[in-house]
Amino acid sequence: MTAQTPPTPPFRDPQLPLAKRIDDLLGRLTLDERIAFLHQFAPAVERLGIAAFRTGQEALHGVAWMGPATVFPQAVGLGATWNEDLVRRVGEAVSAEVRAMRARDDRVGLNVWAPTVNLLRHPLWGRGEEGYSEDPKLTSAIATAYTRGLRGDHPAYWRTAPVLKHWLAHNNETHRDTSSSSVRPRVLHEYDLRAFHETVRAGAVAGVMPAYNLVNGRPNHVSPYLREHLRTWTDEDLLVCSDAGAPSNLVDSEHYFGTHEEATAAALRAGVDSFTDHGTDSSKTVERVRGALARGLLTEDDIHRAVRRQLSVRFRLGEFDPGSGPHADIRDFDTPAHRALAEEAAEQAIVLLKNDDDLLPLPEDTRIAVVGLLADECKLDWYSGTLIHRTTPLEGLYERFGAERVTFAEGVDRIRLRTSAGTYLAVPEAVDASDEARGAEGALDPALLAGRTDLPPLTTDTTGTVLALVDWGDGVLTLRAPDGRYLSVADDGYVRASADQPGGWVVQETFRLERHESHGSRGPHDSHDSHEDGHLLRHMGTGLYVSVAADGVKVAEGNGEIFTLVVTERGEDCVARAASEADAVVVVAGNDPHINGRETQDRTTLRLPEHQERLLRAARAANPDTALVLTSSYPYAVDHEDLRAVLWTAHGGQAAGTALARVLAGGVSPAGRLPQTWYAADSDLPDLLDYDVIGSRQTYLYFEGTPLFPFGHGLSYAGFAYENLTHRVTGDEVKVTFTLTNTSGRTADEVPQLYLRAVNPSVPRPRRELAAHRRVTLAPGASTDLTFHLPLTAFAFWDVAHSRHRREPGAYELLVGASSEDIRLTTTIDLDGTPAVPRPVVELGLNAADFDDQRGTQIVDRTKTSGDAVTPVADGAGELLFHDCDFGDGVTEVTLEASGEGTVEFSLNGGPVLAVLNLSPTAGPYDYTTLSAGIAATGVHDVHLKLRGPLRLARVGFVRHEENRAVV
Template sequence: MTAAMPDAPSFRDSRLPFAKRVEDLLGRLTLDEKISLLHQFAPAVERLGVAAFRTGQEALHGVAWMGPATVFPQAVGLGATWNTDLVRRVGEAVSREARAMRARDDRVGLNVWAPTVNLLRHPLWGRNEEGYSEDPGLTSAIATAYTRGLRGDHPVYWRTAPVLKHWLAHNNETGRDVTSSSVPPRVLHEYDLRAFRETVEAGATAGVMPAYNLVNGRPNHVSPYLAEHLRTWTDEPLLVCSDAGAPSNLVDSEHYFDTHEEAVAAALRAGVDSFTDHGTDSSVTTGRIAGALERGLLTEADVDRAVRRHLSVRLRLGEFDPEDDPHARTAEFDTPSHRRLAQEAAEQAVVLLKNDDGLLPLPPGTRIAVVGLLADECKLDWYSGTLIHRSTPLQGLRGRFGAERVEFAEGVDRVRLRTGSGAFLRVPEAGGAPGGARGAEGALDPALLAGRTDLPPLVTGPDGTVLDLVDWGEGVLTLRAPDGRYLSVAEDGRVRASAEQPGGWVVRETFRLEPRGDAHLLRHLGTGRHVCVDADGVRVAAEGESAAEPFELVVEERGEDAVARAAARADAVVVVAGNDPHINGRETEDRTTLRLPGHQRRLLRAARAANPRTVLALVSSYPYAVPAEALPAVLWTAHGGQAAGTALARVLAGDVSPAGRLPQTWYADDADLPGLLDYDVIGSRQTYLYFEGTPLFPFGHGLSYASFSYTGLTAAVTGGSVRVSCTVANTGDVTADEVVQLYTRAVDPPVVRPRRELAAHRRVRLAPGEKSEQVFEVPLSAFGFWDVARGGERVAPGPCELLVGASSEDVRLRTVVLLPGEPGAPRPVRASGLSAPDFDEHAGAEIVDRAKASGDAVAPAAGGRAELLYRDCDFGEGVTSVTVTVAGAGTLDVTAAPSSGGPAATATLSPAVPTAGPYDYTTLTAPFTATGVRDVRVTLRGRLRLAGMDFTG
């Protein structure tokens, strides 16, 4: 520890507790200086020697947006490893590179916005690639491992300060800033909160970022759950960082507040500590905070609370103790160990979904046709760093099997576009960047960046250029010049071949062909305008201009023909299909279907028809519904970062036995999916926990080149946990990993419980013939559920089945234990009434905000009709009236039928006139005679909000 100089302030004395140092520095700051620290870009306080600080450095699977860095597999791929030790090591590598990069570029931040803890509830979510799993336990285990790696293991100083994204119940992109996720209490506590809670309680998290969406009618950035739940899970002063632009959304798009001063005050009081808004311009945010203070909407104490959390993070990062900070001189960047780790992670992420007749692994000497739109691609996503090294499936297979034995057919359609005058579109020479868009090691050639305006735009001519056309589904296509440059539209509206890949916040490389008689119009999707031709070249129409050039699509070669030729000459075919992470399913855009795009389905059919020994290798950010029954072998991997191709080739060749496992359910058809905005996983039977259909591939599924036996299952309740053990043996011929999975199932639950629920897992490596005893200690609390009748967690006593196996459906062993617990009790409604959201079942209801600051109510969805059921309500010796607290306009029916038959108690209530606003509640009372224990049913009609009911006698 370093003592401060005699005349140095106490906040620089590392011998003092952090809390004392924070208070010292806080006391030295003026009010204006404190306000300035609440923006993402906090300026320096030069008079105190305090440097500028930026919250927020993207680091989801490597340091992002700051240039070259080691690129690891996407988060969903890390989730597919089911390997917490591996993920912790990835987090360590990422944080070491962040430190090394910051040493040479102070724009690189140490407050890292990662990992994403949102659950993969719905596979059409555009950001599926960013999460780990649909299961909250697996998600929290992987997220905890990653945050521990990011934090480092020093007891005082953190290597980086991780912030979990995105709080809370955020699984849709379309309209994400105005849609509300209706989350009943059981779903809230058992599902959405759980992944965050277990990660925060593990102690390696510096904060969270609220999501853009609303939950139960209230924007996440003013959520009372930040105080009611998040801050109760730890004694650490968690830093809450807003998402970009979200504070302004509270007024501008959500219209939740009338003024920005009210909005920023509500967010700060709710617990937001750092405002990410208006880019680097902090003046707007600080002006709003100052205005809120002037209007009495905030006090200086409110500002101080947020500043304390901000300063605490900076102290933990060693900012004020450079001599004591063990991470200050970290220089590990693109090291051999990081490269090996990137390859190991990519290998462990590969999931073998199907392998009939032992087609895989491919034996030495196999002549392979590697085909498909992703066969020679190493795709990046929005949160990737710039590749230093690059490996595609084609490169990997040629390196492993020999270039002479691997034939390639990409399968693009090769076309020319003829204008109405008979001329063709022509791509001029790049002028200084011939020979393709990639430089050494596959790095981006800076001469070919999208947005360049000094490259020549497309022109027309008698011959024209043959372009590669790929339809990525839903009519979204890209066009590419023969040297690899994608057609792109810069800010000046000219169409150029200037992009190495589609990308950017607004993708400038996607188009759509729109039929117009015998021709097509070409619409540029980034601007929404049609392509037209003038004397200066090809451009998009100006805003408000109706010009549009009709084009005839002249097909020179169909992609499936090239694929069929290559497939027919091979011993085996590897079709590499999947998605481009910047197209059709990405941040701001959800998918609309599970189906593979039509172009890729055609290529797959052509390969299979030409050669039945066809392997489908899916490289994608999310699940697909694919014709697995028609294929002998199917693999899946997320986009695997810099070592993706090498990893896939090693698995196909058998150098590595695949052991990835699906972190989410793969559904067979779109019809199996609930609505994207239906967040009630229990009521709509979502995810493997509740899904009652037959999946294409179940949660936890993944095959191996080895085989494994499970024997000797024992289970016993010991103290506060259940101890489970079994023996797993490798009965195959190769060393391989097995992922041992333990599930629980309540045998006779008092409420709807999961069909099965992951309680523990372990990835273990076994040599042929090797055995290993696997022991799991599962705390009794893991068997609990949220009891809406008591407003808390409860373990129900009784039998519980334990299932051990290789997936959620591949159960090898099972036994039953008798759990101790607390019996349920009827709801004491005479004494405490009923809170409207605490229903047991519902139909057509949504939970809404009771008031802007806190509380929930229930309303019919879209002003229609809602049915609510409250089980086992105890009216004691009897009640004679019911009083409801409601707002709005509509009708409410209350019915309580005795379980033994007889007359039911009924009441119908309706405000005589609508209340003044949705938060202006009134009470209505009606006769209501009931005794004993009964189920209460409530019907809501119209635009009526129900906050609660009281019963008196």
């Protein structure tokens, strides 16, 4: 008999509807197999021919962590382009490289964890480099473009499956897994949810990743908002992937649950579908799920739902189709098109902040001094791939102006470190490195040196080695050998010159000099030969001090060696010499993305590090024609009054140097725009953990001070005229049209921006709010008519009195210009809407978190699964204000639902206290009781509540005059 081919199972039949295919595969999986799928590293199911699968491939601005790849500008740089078409093309290139790399390495995942849509609310946030903008409209526009590029255009099959990070209200690394963001309903709906909402609604998002922090007292990994908001925005099955280690944090650091079984069950029921925990070891997650099932904390249906969402993504990626779908054969990697796109993106990300007397562009015969710690650097960050190509600013200027016209001074301090025995630290030559660290011509490959233990450790001798010392701020130093290798500490504790750049999850290349108490008080820059200054050298990665032993220099427990810094050359002296001999100076300053501001570490100040301030002062003093180029992941507060030109670019990826040189030389007119406010001083900033952008007047939306440079700011080498603003309300939108003309003699881009403002709002509204923008290229003298279509929903705000979005009737300004502060055209429209009406507190009561204003309170979780309450902050006293509460014909009693212990004082319109309600201690924070007190009130009044003590107030109710019951 002829052997018959087994029938194709329905889940492998691409002609069947997706839902039926998923149902079929789910039905074939055993319960144990489904449970195993809940971990990030889902195992293969060989009996069904199903391969292993993992969620999570970092792809923020190129394929990360998987070796060489095209490196595009940092995400904040992509945000600075204000160009959705460009960012979509970057997403397409990144997804193509994911597919190409996947074809040769199955460790590369197709579920990409990108982009980051957390809003850049606070400029000191350590991960600001990962976001796009402080504005939700711009953030969602750029994020939507990137996800569309990552997803691809096929109607059914996705090139990659993007997951948005990090849900929700996540803007601090300090205590990031235990701090709670207090987010009032208006901020939640108008700000934090909005960036996610518009991107998810666009239809190219596979899922989200919850953030480490808590929101309103509840960890994001058990947030009811996943169910109440996220999953209502689309009919697609959204995959929710936990952040790394976050499921364990629910017990281990947050102490939110008593057992891991409870925590795992709560996260799964809340909507987490894939648990990223314990690396590749899935055993603990599997054990916890089984324990939760055994205790009745989970049902098989809970597991079924999560696995279904996972499988939906895998099917859309083509995994179960013949040939693995239409995208399986993509091999586009490091193509000429990708290289050109990286350069184009780097060019478009450059922002010209200042250009007095048209210092820029520089004439081609200019003699240029390019100076600064980043002048010959092409820095990567934690979410970068490995560079295949690279250009630094120095290399770009050499190429553009010729090496004979460009001089270079890095500006590092050159020092020797003298030991207490009178010898000096010495760096041995790396002549005995193993063969695998050498390239084709025998040269050391620095990228292979970090963490090596076969290189000789530092030693001491009578002359020592002159080291390059850079203070990156907050006293954090790097030390570099003459051949460019950074001093680093390997696992064995020895100090070696063995790193190409600072990097790694724990940076092993940073140190801190700490003055030894028995020596003098002068600092390392007080004398060229500061032999009286004794210092201990602490290694930041281990926290241990550097010591000198017979077998080499190492870090060890104890006080360590006492070193004296001998300064052989000051960086500012080199900078001054180079600057004085040039026609113009380009100072390249900024940050190293692995130091003082990155994941796990917030910044402490907006100021440039003092070392770089010294270099900038030296250049300005030596040559007035000085331009500052800030190459950084973040805004800085810089004194620019006597600087003729200032530019900013995020770390621009592999083509950063070429792009910068083209802009400085005028080959490209800069048209990047600031995606966030640049504040003038630290005193302009709220506390890092204050998430109330309305109450504390944060971001350009509410900030009432004078910024250093405003949101949307960016200059051009060209000039543009704005004319003929008109508007028309048609149906459910406002059509806004105006004319833009290039009045210069060069082709250039402009980014016209449309803002709106409520003229006489009944509640605090933004000073102005971005409604639309477009990046436009115009030839000399050319004009174009631009039209923006604004939905009437853009004019609404979240009405806390009625828990809904509401558009007020009245006047609204439409403002068109080149930035949020450079407004060229203005018109006013009158819109109808829903008038404000008093709060119907007798019928509905008051949710405590729905206040209009507050002082000294924070929002916390009402229960572990849902709802909000309000509690006083640490000092134990706070106030809540509710405007326009309608008591109708009269109430006789106020009731409170509260837990904890303390006192609530009730008054109207700021008048005398009408009732004092004392709460005796309850059994716990979630054990609520109802208190009541007699009052007499009719008509409409403002309600004031003073909260004292560690209580949680959930709701306020009232009893009508004719009734004898609370209305809640």
